[in-house]
Amino acid sequence: MTKRILDNSISRRSMLVGLGSAAVAGLAMPNLLIGGAKAQGKYKLDLGGYTGPEPTSQPITLRFMRQDFTPEVNALIEKAYAEFTAAYPNITITEEKVPYGDLQKKMQVYVSSGDAPDIMMGRTDFSEAYHAGQISVPMQQFFSKDYLEDFPAPLLEAASSHGNVYCLPWETVGTMLYFNRDIFEKAGIPTPVESTDLEAGWNVEEFLGTMEELTKKLRAAGDTQTWAVAAAASGNGGPGSNYTQLEAIWIRSQGDANAPKDSSAYKTLMGVSEDGRSATGYIDTPEAVLGMTNYQAMFSRKLTPLGAVPNQYPGGLAATYFGGLNYAMRFLGPNGNPGFRWGTTTTPRGKFVFTSNSSDSPLIWSKSKYQPEAAALLGYICNNPNRIAFHRAWGSLPARYSLRNEMEEFKTLQPFQLAAKLSTVSHGAPRTAGYFDYFNAMNPAVKDIALGADPQATLTDAAGKIDRLLAKYR
Numbered sequence: 001m002t003k004r005i006l007d008n009s010i011s012r013r014s015m016l017v018g019l020g021s022a023a024v025a026g027l028a029m030p031n032l033l034i035g036g037a038k039a040q041g042k043y044k045l046d047l048g049g050y051t052g053p054e055p056t057s058q059p060i061t062l063r064f065m066r067q068d069f070t071p072e073v074n075a076l077i078e079k080a081y082a083e084f085t086a087a088y089p090n091i092t093i094t095e096e097k098v099p100y101g102d103l104q105k106k107m108q109v110y111v112s113s114g115d116a117p118d119i120m121m122g123r124t125d126f127s128e129a130y131h132a133g134q135i136s137v138p139m140q141q142f143f144s145k146d147y148l149e150d151f152p153a154p155l156l157e158a159a160s161s162h163g164n165v166y167c168l169p170w171e172t173v174g175t176m177l178y179f180n181r182d183i184f185e186k187a188g189i190p191t192p193v194e195s196t197d198l199e200a201g202w203n204v205e206e207f208l209g210t211m212e213e214l215t216k217k218l219r220a221a222g223d224t225q226t227w228a229v230a231a232a233a234s235g236n237g238g239p240g241s242n243y244t245q246l247e248a249i250w251i252r253s254q255g256d257a258n259a260p261k262d263s264s265a266y267k268t269l270m271g272v273s274e275d276g277r278s279a280t281g282y283i284d285t286p287e288a289v290l291g292m293t294n295y296q297a298m299f300s301r302k303l304t305p306l307g308a309v310p311n312q313y314p315g316g317l318a319a320t321y322f323g324g325l326n327y328a329m330r331f332l333g334p335n336g337n338p339g340f341r342w343g344t345t346t347t348p349r350g351k352f353v354f355t356s357n358s359s360d361s362p363l364i365w366s367k368s369k370y371q372p373e374a375a376a377l378l379g380y381i382c383n384n385p386n387r388i389a390f391h392r393a394w395g396s397l398p399a400r401y402s403l404r405n406e407m408e409e410f411k412t413l414q415p416f417q418l419a420a421k422l423s424t425v426s427h428g429a430p431r432t433a434g435y436f437d438y439f440n441a442m443n444p445a446v447k448d449i450a451l452g453a454d455p456q457a458t459l460t461d462a463a464g465k466i467d468r469l470l471a472k473y474r
Helices: 012-018 071-087 100-113 124-132 153-158 181-187 204-220 243-252 264-270 286-300 326-331 371-381 384-394 401-406 414-424 435-450 455-470
Strands: 060-067 091-098 119-123 176-180 227-229 318-323 342-345 360-364
Touching (some): 060 100, 071 091, 091 100, 153 414, 181 318, 204 227, 243 264, 243 286, 264 286, 286 435, 326 414
Antiparallel strands (some): 176 342
């Protein structure tokens, strides 16, 4: 078994308040302790990258807590359960489907009770907390080196802490800028460049200038319904709905991983101090203020709505939209034609094109009595055939290279190739065991800025609030 590196000074009670506490190693991670046990004989099913022992022949029950998907996707997962239990009839699987926004809170309750499901849906954002609270099992005990290295390095790093892989990325994101060709043509404005070159798209100033020109021409033509930029549709919608994957683009793209570590540019990209306990000097830098000033301009110049507006982009009422691969999957499906010509390009570039790799990622509870069996079930659900079926039904970006290699669209279509390339240069959430508190403080700050609050004052206030929230992690 791979040795676990644990910080015995960490307060378990503090961790449970916000899903963890630990010293943060900064951007550079130690070499992952990837290895895993050797497979013991042949399994009854294709268990993907699983290399642990053959599941027990004794009667057991595995509990799985996950988000509730669409009926089609739920049916795929339930089909995988049935196939697994047909091969291992002694293993009963029970699941609890939880609304997506309640998953992490429910995990906190379960862990603090001492009676948690064997498998729980987590997120790469909280890998530091999983380490700090000894919540999950290091995955390299049960999955092969080749399997784990099938994930892009930035994604595997985000799922890891202190040399251990604590959750298994279920999918990932590569945020792109979608555009509606028909609206651009109507306004007489050239569309952005479609390319997989991350330097080929608009920078922030070009994006804002083009969106303002497009808005003026639409309004001059009497079109008062169409917006230049669709309202954010993630979370509850509207500004401040998803700092991690969306609004962080504006701040963190102004940072620089190659700048000196004591520079504001480097700190802007990191988002938090190396010990994971301070946001002051990281989210209120000149670069961060510039990013949020640019973000505010979308609203002050009336380029995008001030609140949530469902389905603006797929409904043909917005020229651009910030989103992942799901619309491309949907639009190219047999019944997915949106009724307009569309394309994708990179999101507006600050010092570089930023994309988050925050990913839903199942973990195995460290106190599970059936860790090998839980890992085997995950291995089956996440084998290539089952994952490809999931991604085609759900529309998200596959987390592993081999999955993309088996899907023809990644060989021939620009949106898929762009999303895949973005995932290889993506960034994880700021590394703090208190990230749950962090983004819950950033979301309302972002909304206030969108509604007209002073970016510098708001970010300074948010940084102080985050510092106070993170102080309990020791």
